[in-house]
Amino acid sequence: MEQLTARYGPEQDGPRDGRGVMAGSAAYAMDSGEISRARAFVRDFLSDARTLRGVDVPTRALEIAQLVVSELATNVCKYAPGPCLLDLEVDGDRLLVTMWDSGAVLPSALQGDPVREGQHGLEIVLALCQSFEVRREPVGKRVRVQVSLLEDAEDDDAPVGLFPW
Template identity: 70%
Template sequence: MGLLVTTRGTGQGGPEARVVASGAAYDMDSGQISRARDFVRAFLSDARSLHGLDVPARAMDLAQLVVSELATNVCKYAPGPCLLDLEVDGGMLGITMWDSGSVLPAAHGADPARAGQHGLEIVLAVCQSFEVRREPVGKRVRVQISLLEGPHGEPAGFSPW
């Protein structure tokens, strides 16, 4: 897997920040979900070992969970081509998934009796941001997961929730 590494200045005379990014394309079916999770694990492992970025185990696990949930939604509601882009920029991991489906995802209200359809609720609970955009073809879902940790291993940094 090739990682794209760029360096950005802060514009204020401060230290430069490295951005590590990579992407993958899938013809999404249920067999591809594990490949997408493996891609996330390999990307974050390389970001850690090759570029010295701090990637806590919590973030590694959450990123794989989020990609699994997003990929499952693609399989259910928009099977076909799917693009997965990952980017570490500062203390945040950005996960962007594009698919060809036109229906935007929506979280259901809380219902403990409901079997299944909790994936988006899980994603919203563990991510620091969530954005969905219609594209000329399909939609793009972008989430961010904090790579920063608080004193007790919880995510640190901004969270709108």
């Protein structure tokens, strides 16, 4: 993994909650080994958000963010091998995840099928994120999702430690 930048500080739009916006970026040459590095980047970034900015990042939100990035990175490995850029931004109670890759084909979720083996990644991302946007770029595409950093009241009884990374 080659980390491009890790910039922390207020952005021009201003903070949502007085703590400012934190942003970080990393670049990857996408092969299967890079998926775990992308997850680690998310974990380290959100840990820094806790430590440096006092952002409340519940364990479940951290796990969801890692899973979402893992699924997006897996799609890049499968369908658009080559360079990939991952941008993370914490703004108040939300994490914005933007992933650029050089592939021209836009992702689309398959119809739900519990007996289908594989190809559930985008279904998972859509179920876990508050927003999903994909747009073509002059080269490739950019996928942007929003993950809530709030503890969901419905998830109070959910087991902690669902994802072991």
